Amino acid sequence: MSRMHNPPHPGEVLREWLPEGMTVTEAANALGLSRVTLSKILNTHAGITADTALRLAKWLGTSADLWIGMQGQYDLWQAAKKPRPKIRPIVAKLAA
Amino acid sequence: MSRMHNPPHPGEVLREWLPEGMTVTEAANALGLSRVTLSKILNTHAGITADTALRLAKWLGTSADLWIGMQGQYDLWQAAKKPRPKIRPIVAKLAA
DNA sequence: GGGAAGTGTAAAGTATTAATTAACGCTTAA
């Protein structure tokens, strides 16, 4: 089902992965990103791209999937908040 | 693990969900998208956004997750093909 | 033959978003 309400922004989660005492500047350098870009992500002002997910995976030893999946959940949740035209289900699913 | 090599573009998969005989034009109308946009998706010339995933979910009775996840896998695979600076793992994970 | 419908694609325009570098003001620690 993959239910989840109000999934966290990936940046919040990434925060928890940064080793104690590591500066944002250091992390940005390690990832080959600018300090501004990483700061934006960590403060939920930018999202994680496929490219960034791959960098995080290499750096942290996680799957890239983890990050891209998290971003997807977040995006879906945000998009669901916005108005959208009513869409009629293609067929009334008749089970019985 | 979520391993997958060469994951299909979501548009290819969407193709299979369209009922026999339904025209692209009809499907686009049902989804509230322009014909051009849907055609691009089906021909793998555009991706599926969170908004589009929600429309597909409503229309087809699937989860939105399915589509956004598929797009994520596709994006990751494409991104992985491109060059990226070498990134040193943060710590050599010493298990023993 | 000739029209109508459906399709793929291209072009032009709008909007969003991620990325960069440079710069500013703030806080904290030496």
Next chain:
DNA sequence: TTAAGCGTTAATTAATACTTTACACTTCCC
């Protein structure tokens, strides 16, 4: 007081999705 780190803004560049309009092509049907 200086230096480092941080968050944030601004200006720029680059993608990408989406729209409408338009064109060329095929297929089907009279």
